Amino acid sequence: MSSSINKSDFTNQLEEIIKSFIQERLEIIMKAELDNYLKVERPNHPNSKNGYYKRSLDTRYGKIEELSVPRDRRGEFQTQLFAPYQRRDGWLEETIIKMYQSGMSTREVGKFIERILGSSYSATTISNITEVAMEDIQAWQQRELHPRYSVLYLDGMYIKLRRDTVANEVIYFAIGVTVEGYRELLGFYIGGQESALGWQEMLQDLYQRGLKEVLLGVFDGLPGLEEAFKSLYPKADVQRCVVHKVRHTLNxxxxxxxxxxxxxxxxxxxxxxxxxxxxxxx
Incomplete structure (x- = not known):
C-alpha cells in the first residue's frame, strides 16, 4: 500500500540525500579553499574570483551531476579535493561523512582537511579551512529540528573507514519526512557494529534537538530497536520494511x-x- 516502504526504494532515496549532503560540504570546502588561495597563498598576485563551473563527480552513492567548482580570473586555481579529470575516489565522500559525526575535535577535523588537500597549502590555509569546516559541522550537528515529523526512517549502511587499518563500520542514518512531505537527513552516527544501543544514542540526540513527535517509525526488525524508539515516541506507529515482511511471509x-x-x-x-x-x- 502507499504507506508501505520498499527497501530498494528507500535505499535509493537515502543515497540521494547523502549525495546532496556530500555535494554541499565539498562546495563549502572548495569555496574556503579559493578564498585562502587568493588571500593567503597568493596575496600580492593580482587575481580575483570568477564564479563557478559545473562538473560531475562519481561517488559511492551515485554521480553528482552538477558540482559547483569555484574558479579565479587568471585560471591558476585548481582545487586539491580531486584531480581535474578524476571521476571516482571513494575515500573522499567517506572522509566528509566521518568529519560530520558527533565528537570530532577541531584537531581531528584539521587532520582530515590536511589529508584531503594534501601538502599543497600552508599551515595557515589548512587552519583557516578547518575553521570554516568546524563552523558548518557545529551548525549542522546542533541545528534545531522540527518538533513533528510524519515519518522517521532509521537504517544502517556499512562503509569502509580508514583508521590504522581499513574496516567496515556501520553508519546509522535518520531520515525524517516533514508534514509537508519533504525528506531531510536528520543525523548520523558512526560506530562499531549495528546495535540497539547505537540507535538509542541517535534517537536521544534527535529528541534533544527538538524532535518530540513522530507519527510513523520505519525500520528493520533489529532486537531492541522498537523498544528504544517507543521509549521516546510511545504514540507512534511502527512499520517494518517490506523486504522483512515478505521474508517473514515466505518462511x-x-x-x-x-x-x-x-x-x-x-x-x-x-x-x-x-x-x-x-x-x-x-
Whole structure:
C-alpha cells in the first residue's frame, strides 16, 4: 500500500540525500579553499574570483551531476579535493561523512582537511579551512529540528573507514519526512557494529534537538530497536520494511511455491490504495 516502504526504494532515496549532503560540504570546502588561495597563498598576485563551473563527480552513492567548482580570473586555481579529470575516489565522500559525526575535535577535523588537500597549502590555509569546516559541522550537528515529523526512517549502511587499518563500520542514518512531505537527513552516527544501543544514542540526540513527535517509525526488525524508539515516541506507529515482511511471509510458504507467492506479494505492496491492494488477493 502507499504507506508501505520498499527497501530498494528507500535505499535509493537515502543515497540521494547523502549525495546532496556530500555535494554541499565539498562546495563549502572548495569555496574556503579559493578564498585562502587568493588571500593567503597568493596575496600580492593580482587575481580575483570568477564564479563557478559545473562538473560531475562519481561517488559511492551515485554521480553528482552538477558540482559547483569555484574558479579565479587568471585560471591558476585548481582545487586539491580531486584531480581535474578524476571521476571516482571513494575515500573522499567517506572522509566528509566521518568529519560530520558527533565528537570530532577541531584537531581531528584539521587532520582530515590536511589529508584531503594534501601538502599543497600552508599551515595557515589548512587552519583557516578547518575553521570554516568546524563552523558548518557545529551548525549542522546542533541545528534545531522540527518538533513533528510524519515519518522517521532509521537504517544502517556499512562503509569502509580508514583508521590504522581499513574496516567496515556501520553508519546509522535518520531520515525524517516533514508534514509537508519533504525528506531531510536528520543525523548520523558512526560506530562499531549495528546495535540497539547505537540507535538509542541517535534517537536521544534527535529528541534533544527538538524532535518530540513522530507519527510513523520505519525500520528493520533489529532486537531492541522498537523498544528504544517507543521509549521516546510511545504514540507512534511502527512499520517494518517490506523486504522483512515478505521474508517473514515466505518462511511460512512451501519452497516450491515461494517464487510465485513473492511475485503476488510485490503486486500487493506496490498498490497505491487499500482497495487496489485488496484486489490483488483475487
Amino acid at each position: 511460512r510458504v512451501r519452497k516450491k511455491d515461494r517464487e510465485e507467492v513473492a511475485e503476488d506479494l510485490k503486486a500487493i505492496y506496490r498498490s497505491f490504495t487499500h482497495s487496489q491492494a485488496e484486489e490483488q488477493f483475487y
